[in-house]
Amino acid sequence: MSSLKLDSKVPQGDIKTLWEDYKFNAKLVNPSNKRKFTVIVVGSGLAGASSAATLSELGYNVLNFCIQDSPRRAHSIAAQGGINAATNYQGDGDSVWRLFYDTVKGGDYRAREANVYRLAEVSNNIIDQCVAQGVPFARDYGGLYSMRSFGGAQVSRTFYARGQTGQQLLLGAYSAMEKEVAKGGVKQFTRREMVDLVVVDGKARGIIVRNIITGEIERYAADAVLLGTGGYGNVFFLSTNAMTSNGSAAWKAYKRGAAFANPCYVQIHPTCIPVHGELQSKLTLMSESLRNDGRIWVPKSATETRKATDIPEEERDYYLERKYPAFGNLVPRDVASRNAKNMTDEDKGVGETKLAVYLDFKDAIERLGRDVIEARYGNLFEMYESITDENPYETPMRIYPAIHYTMGGVWVDYNLQSTIPGLFVLGEANFSDHGANRLGASALMQGVADGYFVIPYTLGNYLGSEKLDKVSIDHEAFNTVEKEVQARFDKFMNIKGTKTVDHFHKQLGKLMWEYVGMARTEEGLKKALVEIPKVREQFWKDLKIPGDSKDLNIELEKANRVADFFEIGELMARDALNRAESAGGHFRLESQTEEGEAKRNDEQYCNVSAWEYTGDNQEPVLHVEELTFPNVPLTQRSYK
Amino acid sequence: MSDEMTLYLQVWRQKDSKSKGGFQNYKVENVSGDMSFLEMLDMLNENLAREGKDPIQYDHDCREGICGACSCMINGEAHGPGKKTTTCEMHMRHFNDGDAIIIEPWRAKAFPVLKDLAVDRSAYDKIIMAGGFIEVKYGNAPEANSMMVGKEVADFAMDNAACIGCGACAAACPNASAMLFTAAKTTQLSLLPQGKVESKKRVQSMIKKMDELGFGNCTNERLCEAACPKGISIISIARMNREYMGTLLKSDY
Ligand code: FES
Numbered sequence A: 001m002s003s004l005k006l007d008s009k010v011p012q013g014d015i016k017t018l019w020e021d022y023k024f025n026a027k028l029v030n031p032s033n034k035r036k037f038t039v040i041v042v043g044s045g046l047a048g049a050s051s052a053a054t055l056s057e058l059g060y061n062v063l064n065f066c067i068q069d070s071p072r073r074a075h076s077i078a079a080q081g082g083i084n085a086a087t088n089y090q091g092d093g094d095s096v097w098r099l100f101y102d103t104v105k106g107g108d109y110r111a112r113e114a115n116v117y118r119l120a121e122v123s124n125n126i127i128d129q130c131v132a133q134g135v136p137f138a139r140d141y142g143g144l145y146s147m148r149s150f151g152g153a154q155v156s157r158t159f160y161a162r163g164q165t166g167q168q169l170l171l172g173a174y175s176a177m178e179k180e181v182a183k184g185g186v187k188q189f190t191r192r193e194m195v196d197l198v199v200v201d202g203k204a205r206g207i208i209v210r211n212i213i214t215g216e217i218e219r220y221a222a223d224a225v226l227l228g229t230g231g232y233g234n235v236f237f238l239s240t241n242a243m244t245s246n247g248s249a250a251w252k253a254y255k256r257g258a259a260f261a262n263p264c265y266v267q268i269h270p271t272c273i274p275v276h277g278e279l280q281s282k283l284t285l286m287s288e289s290l291r292n293d294g295r296i297w298v299p300k301s302a303t304e305t306r307k308a309t310d311i312p313e314e315e316r317d318y319y320l321e322r323k324y325p326a327f328g329n330l331v332p333r334d335v336a337s338r339n340a341k342n343m344t345d346e347d348k349g350v351g352e353t354k355l356a357v358y359l360d361f362k363d364a365i366e367r368l369g370r371d372v373i374e375a376r377y378g379n380l381f382e383m384y385e386s387i388t389d390e391n392p393y394e395t396p397m398r399i400y401p402a403i404h405y406t407m408g409g410v411w412v413d414y415n416l417q418s419t420i421p422g423l424f425v426l427g428e429a430n431f432s433d434h435g436a437n438r439l440g441a442s443a444l445m446q447g448v449a450d451g452y453f454v455i456p457y458t459l460g461n462y463l464g465s466e467k468l469d470k471v472s473i474d475h476e477a478f479n480t481v482e483k484e485v486q487a488r489f490d491k492f493m494n495i496k497g498t499k500t501v502d503h504f505h506k507q508l509g510k511l512m513w514e515y516v517g518m519a520r521t522e523e524g525l526k527k528a529l530v531e532i533p534k535v536r537e538q539f540w541k542d543l544k545i546p547g548d549s550k551d552l553n554i555e556l557e558k559a560n561r562v563a564d565f566f567e568i569g570e571l572m573a574r575d576a577l578n579r580a581e582s583a584g585g586h587f588r589l590e591s592q593t594e595e596g597e598a599k600r601n602d603e604q605y606c607n608v609s610a611w612e613y614t615g616d617n618q619e620p621v622l623h624v625e626e627l628t629f630p631n632v633p634l635t636q637r638s639y640k
Numbered sequence B: 001m002s003d004e005m006t007l008y009l010q011v012w013r014q015k016d017s018k019s020k021g022g023f024q025n026y027k028v029e030n031v032s033g034d035m036s037f038l039e040m041l042d043m044l045n046e047n048l049a050r051e052g053k054d055p056i057q058y059d060h061d062c063r064e065g066i067c068g069a070c071s072c073m074i075n076g077e078a079h080g081p082g083k084k085t086t087t088c089e090m091h092m093r094h095f096n097d098g099d100a101i102i103i104e105p106w107r108a109k110a111f112p113v114l115k116d117l118a119v120d121r122s123a124y125d126k127i128i129m130a131g132g133f134i135e136v137k138y139g140n141a142p143e144a145n146s147m148m149v150g151k152e153v154a155d156f157a158m159d160n161a162a163c164i165g166c167g168a169c170a171a172a173c174p175n176a177s178a179m180l181f182t183a184a185k186t187t188q189l190s191l192l193p194q195g196k197v198e199s200k201k202r203v204q205s206m207i208k209k210m211d212e213l214g215f216g217n218c219t220n221e222r223l224c225e226a227a228c229p230k231g232i233s234i235i236s237i238a239r240m241n242r243e244y245m246g247t248l249l250k251s252d253y
Helices: A018-025 A046-058 A096-106 A113-132 A165-183 A248-255 A288-292 A319-323 A333-345 A362-368 A370-388 A443-465 A476-495 A501-515 A522-542 A554-578 B037-050 B122-129 B151-161 B168-172 B179-191 B199-212 B223-227 B235-250
Strands: A038-042 A061-065 A186-189 A192-200 A203-211 A217-221 A224-227 A266-272 A295-299 A357-360 A397-406 A423-425 A607-612 A621-626 B005-013 B022-031 B100-104 B113-115
Touching: A018 A113, A038 A046, A038 A203, A046 A061, A046 A165, A046 A186, A046 A443, A061 A192, A096 A113, A113 A165, A113 A443, A165 A186, A165 A443, A165 B122, A165 B151, A192 A217, A192 A248, A192 A476, A192 A554, A203 A224, A203 A476, A217 A476, A224 A248, A224 A443, A248 A423, A248 A554, A266 A288, A266 A333, A288 A333, A288 A370, A295 A319, A295 A333, A319 A333, A333 A357, A333 A397, A362 A370, A423 A443, A476 A522, A476 A554, A501 A522, A501 A554, A501 B037, A522 A554, A554 A607, B022 B037, B122 B179, B122 B199, B151 B179, B168 B179, B168 B223, B179 B199, B179 B223, B179 B235, B199 B235
Parallel strands: A038 A061, A038 A224, A061 A186, A224 A423, B005 B100
Antiparallel strands: A192 A203, A203 A217, A266 A397, A295 A357, A357 A397, A607 A621, B005 B022
8 A cells, every 4th residue: 555645734723824834843953063964956947956956055966967958047037027026026916825825826836826926925035035146026116016917817916027027037147146156155066967866865956967968977965955946848749848847857756756746737828929831840829918908819800811910800800898897908818818718719810820819009009008018028029020920010919728737746745845845846836836827927926935935944844853874875775776877778779660759759748738738638548548658668669879878969858758748638638638627827618617717626626636646567556645725815806 | 742851960979088089970859840859850850769779869848948957059059059048948949850969068167967968067156156145044034124135236246147047158268258247146145134244254255266277268268158048148157357456456455
């Protein structure tokens, strides 16, 4: 029988003082003892870099690993829109409570209240911290911060730095980390990919990495391991994720005993540039801040052939404004995405592929002037034009939903600790704060909150209360795991088949988009559970990798990631099948309201599903963490 | 489709940092104008992999012009012919059927070639380590709105903060100077009240590090500015020089 137990470790008491009390009661590591502890941080995005910098400032020895040639390139850099905080600088009635409330509701009541409250609570500190690092958030003419409202929010609580907020926050965290590298507190390992986790006596004590340049397999030991390795959206092949973004680190953790939670919750971002062709490698997102001023519409007639600008007002359907008068174009991402799909399903799509809807700035330009629009979105407009060769000042943009973010991830407790003691998971890689759907501008918030403000306490509490024996890289466990890793790479090289990695990855992506995408059914999911293993089998039989494993070998790198994507995809389908309700980013056609909105089933599914790995050809075991909502009463989401 | 092109590529191939490299010729067919430059290279790589040949190594990640990973000299220009674009943002519609395209890695002493088109740019991280930060410790930050900064100043700081650290400036410069990269950081930080305090020390140590790493001097060629995909202006270099001179003058008082 399985020994895995889910204990959320949420302290008892009033939600408003939980975190303060926790911090007060947490075990501390004496400052002079901190340098005796080594902490591995995998990933250098917002969660990884901010935690590495902070832990080093506190005195720990940190080893940081990243896949890119520099930690500054982690994919947090591409987040455009902004970061939420409950500062109420705008005096529009925002508060910690409201941010908490909106986040729980936005997540369709599938997140853990206590974690979300803490997130909202530390949000204001984040802004102070980032500003102190030199992050140039936008200012108004009076010299104060300028903020905007973002998808799903009725207050302006989003700080931004042009359309490059992720870049600025990441560069802040990166420079803080580089400062620590210079001082010796952080050792930086670039072009390294974590390929396995080493568990000794039930505790996470190290990792195995592949040096991407030399192909060597390397070992690193530590007292705790932190994963800030992002999401698994690239399982779909096409997504807004960067090319190297992958789910393997989290997946290795799963296979070594960490429960994997809510894999089916995937966020589809409504405002991406539509697909142009078969050889496309990735999708580009246009910040949804565009929805503040742009109006979304399709032609009323399915047989429309005129140019967008020639279609008169009365023949346009501004469907979001029509269906959701209170929120209009600012409905949450899942609602906006699904409605776009409904329109193209009704053949009202626009552009060459008919898989797009219009996002129109004409009225905003008339109302505010071109200068204002240019100041707000100039770089996004430029990017759009460079990709599509169309000028959005003159003709409406064409947009379509694309895979963007994964809310599911490694299950963690209130300490951000997984079911493997000593393994902590931060940012997008964990499942904790966004429930079934993440609000705009909340990903950056969570990444930095986890890294700067949560982990310093919870990791200290762990290291201060556990008795950890010294473990070196010569320990037997490292030998065993390294051998397994080596065997896997040899296996890839020895298949000597005929098809490339991308060939299989694209097939997987198509299955996922078709059956585990925006609208899912029992039948489709069952089909996916038959088809995915078939393609996976082909992959392991007919894959072709040129070159040598002891060398820089991009095909081999990709193969290792895609092999995991097959398994992740299958678990996503399994989880989606199990959850016979619609919630946030998970939409089951069988479970919708009369108006076609997501319909939750709180009786049965007001919970977190956490899967336990039990062996390669065995079904994973489902564990359930029940969720309660004493502070934000359960209601059906309505954005009418 | 009629708008598909055939292109003749000359690509720099180099096994590793120790080997000698050279150009190899490739013909790519069925390139559509909507493809990005890297998608065109992907297509070539896919063919190479299928034939069991070693694919071309090039750095890339975000493919939307923000991570700074991509880095090709295309027909002698850093990031190719487009203005204010990175290699990944360039689309094939800027080329014509039958064109010959020469693709090389960044050429700068401080950026040694690792393989084919990929170079080692850790020197830029080292320049940041020398002072490209503000010494603020976790938990000690003052309330954000307690410091006011005029919009123009904040905007200018942001213009400089937009640097993606791709290395095009040094690659384009005949002296392989890293002045634009360094100046963008010192300018961003010294414009803001929270960064001003350390600006003297920062400018000195970053410039010193830049020299140590083997980057050349600035002789006002302005090619860095032309190559910069984020449009960072050489005004920042002038500003940094002024700051640097200031530190020399005042260092003896
Ligand atoms: S790949 Fe990120 S900037 Fe080109």
